[in-house]
Amino acid sequence: MTEQTVSRVSQDYAIAPGLRKGKRRSVSARFWSGRTKYLLAAICVALCVVMLAPIVFSVLASVKPTAEASAVPPTYLPTELSLDSYQRLWNYGSGLPRYVGNSVLAAFLTIVFTLALTVPAGYGLARFPIPGKEIIFVLLLLALIIPYQALLTPIFLMFSNIGLTNSVIGLAIIHTTIQIPFSLYIMRNAFEAVPKELEEAALVDGANSWQVLRRVFLPTMVPAIITVTLFAFVMSWNEFLGALVMLNTDQSFTLPLILAAARQVTSLGSTDWGMLQAGVTVAIVPSVVVYLLLQRYYVSGLLSGAIK
Amino acid sequence: MTWVSLNSWSLITPPSFVGLRNYINAFGDSQFWVSLTFTLKYTILITPILMIGGYLVALLTATNTSLARFTRTVVFVPVVIGLGASSFLWYWLFSSSYGLVNRLLLDLGIIDGPILWLGVDADISNWAVIISVVWKVLGFGMILFVAAIHAIPDEVNEAAMVDGAAFWQRVRKIILPLTRRTILLVTLISVIGSLLAFDQFYIMTAGQPRNLTATSVFYVYLNSFPYLKLGYGAALSLILAVIVLAFTLFQMVLTRRSET
Numbered sequence: 229m230t231e232q233t234v235s236r237v238s239q240d241y242a243i244a245p246g247l248r249k250g251k252r253r254s255v256s257a258r259f260w261s262g263r264t265k266y267l268l269a270a271i272c273v274a275l276c277v278v279m280l281a282p283i284v285f286s287v288l289a290s291v292k293p294t295a296e297a298s299a300v301p302p303t304y305l306p307t308e309l310s311l312d313s314y315q316r317l318w319n320y321g322s323g324l325p326r327y328v329g330n331s332v333l334a335a336f337l338t339i340v341f342t343l344a345l346t347v348p349a350g351y352g353l354a355r356f357p358i359p360g361k362e363i364i365f366v367l368l369l370l371a372l373i374i375p376y377q378a379l380l381t382p383i384f385l386m387f388s389n390i391g392l393t394n395s396v397i398g399l400a401i402i403h404t405t406i407q408i409p410f411s412l413y414i415m416r417n418a419f420e421a422v423p424k425e426l427e428e429a430a431l432v433d434g435a436n437s438w439q440v441l442r443r444v445f446l447p448t449m450v451p452a453i454i455t456v457t458l459f460a461f462v463m464s465w466n467e468f469l470g471a472l473v474m475l476n477t478d479q480s481f482t483l484p485l486i487l488a489a490a491r492q493v494t495s496l497g498s499t500d501w502g503m504l505q506a507g508v509t510v511a512i513v514p515s516v517v518v519y520l521l522l523q524r525y526y527v528s529g530l531l532s533g534a535i536k
Numbered sequence: 537m538t539w540v541s542l543n544s545w546s547l548i549t550p551p552s553f554v555g556l557r558n559y560i561n562a563f564g565d566s567q568f569w570v571s572l573t574f575t576l577k578y579t580i581l582i583t584p585i586l587m588i589g590g591y592l593v594a595l596l597t598a599t600n601t602s603l604a605r606f607t608r609t610v611v612f613v614p615v616v617i618g619l620g621a622s623s624f625l626w627y628w629l630f631s632s633s634y635g636l637v638n639r640l641l642l643d644l645g646i647i648d649g650p651i652l653w654l655g656v657d658a659d660i661s662n663w664a665v666i667i668s669v670v671w672k673v674l675g676f677g678m679i680l681f682v683a684a685i686h687a688i689p690d691e692v693n694e695a696a697m698v699d700g701a702a703f704w705q706r707v708r709k710i711i712l713p714l715t716r717r718t719i720l721l722v723t724l725i726s727v728i729g730s731l732l733a734f735d736q737f738y739i740m741t742a743g744q745p746r747n748l749t750a751t752s753v754f755y756v757y758l759n760s761f762p763y764l765k766l767g768y769g770a771a772l773s774l775i776l777a778v779i780v781l782a783f784t785l786f787q788m789v790l791t792r793r794s795e796t
């Protein structure tokens with residue numbers, strides 16, 4: 229017993245120096261030791277397979293020939309490759325480019341609106357002597373607590389009064405309101421992290437606040453801006469309920485809505501499974517690619533957004 | 537919005553003031569209670585799965601070996617996919633004759649005939665949706681838990697290991713208590729998310745059978761848009777908002793208390 233403990237401790241110290249440079253490892257460094265290491269590695273691999281399988285099968289289903297895509301029983305792997313499903317998706321309704329265009333436009337406008345509002349607001353709340361700004365900040369964050377799903381009916385009424393339903397701009401405004409509390413939080417924290425001295429030096433040199441914002445802050449704000457942009461994009465690209473409520477004409481549909489419509493397309497009202505999976509693939513790929521490229525910002529944004 | 541909820545309004549006719557009638561109707565509306573109960577049931581079933589599952593995966597992948605990091609990345613991938621897209625994906629996988637879930641279960645000899653997953657039996661539909669949502673959001677809790685586990689000071693852990701504490705002992709005595717705040721936070725986020733569930737049910741079950749799987753937001757949507765009872769829809773949304781708010785406040789009080 230004692231011997232074991234001693235050897236364990238010495239083992240720990242033997243491992244420790246090598247791991248020092250990665251400062252966060254040791255909590256779990258011994259999760260993976262001895263025989264269980266292989267078992268745990270196997271679980272990891274199995275987990276990866278389970279998580280990836282649905283996506284892989286969906287992508288594979290989208291390149292099956294038309295007949296095979298709705299075969300009973302379904303095949304696991306396509307027997308031959310075909311882009312028929314994409315062809316049909318491309319020509320569906322007003323044409324895929326139209327819907328992708330709407331989605332891209334909505335996402336783009338959401339990003340622009342969000343940045344245009346939260347960069348100055350974050351700057352103001354972090355740096356200007358506004359009376360009661362803490363209260364303003366908390367009030368703005370409170371919007372996070374009230375679920376937008378519960379507000380859709382009144383928003384719809386408001387928007388239909390001013391003619392913003394069936395418009396991508398209207399949808400982008402909704403997406404912006406969803407995104408603002410999170411973005412504002414990130415922005416204000418980023419502005420506060422910039423040392424005051426830097427700003428003061430610029431002011432001494434005769435810069436005005438606008439110049440300070442552009443020359444001093446913006447360069448150091450790049451990570452925050454990327455985070456906000458990334459989240460705004462992913463949210464807007466994926467959002468379903470708001471789009472469902474606001475958009476009623478085929479011309480204004482975004483990608484998620486087209487999937488819903490594509491479900492009942494064949495003459496008998498049954499589903500064109502190949503085309504549906506092609507649509508799913510088109511909807512999935514951009515967010516996954518963006519995530520894999522900008523993973524660092526994604527995770528850090530999530531952490532700072534959630535833990536407050 | 538409160539004003540709208542006090543009116544009877546169908547878009548076609550101008551609104552007329554009906555006072556609290558919409559609220560009184562809501563309490564006598566059996567479908568409203570069915571939706572609310574179903575939503576609560578869904579929330580109660582899915583939350584522990586997400587929490588315990590997410591935590592176990594976090595413990596598994598909290599090391600910084602390359603395999604653990606890779607697993608973390610992979611488990612998180614579905615989180616960035618839209619709930620709409622993932623629901624359509626699972627709608628296909630769970631399709632009784634075209635879907636791969638039944639094919640796989642049949643091939644493995646687990647079932648004898650295809651299961652009608654969606655829209656026939658409320659409980660089976662509920663579980664099918666739960667499986668798809670767990671797949672989609674498991675990574676969210678995992679990432680937050682991993683971050684919380686990493687934030688535990690090395691010294692604390694090393695001290696426990698010097699004392700010879702076994703892994704599960706450390707989990708119970710050190711890791712769980714020190715990540716309590718995050719656990720509460722993730723619970724809150726996932727409870728609220730589940731109470732507001734819509735996309736997955738709208739897409740996968742369309743509320744079938746007999747609106748038994750219509751969640752609260754679904755019912756608000758049904759009343760407001762297809763039925764055009766906007767005043768009633770607004771009243772229902774307010775009730776829902778109050779319920780969610782109550783949960784949030786309750787959880788906030790819990791969090792505060794756990795800090796002191």
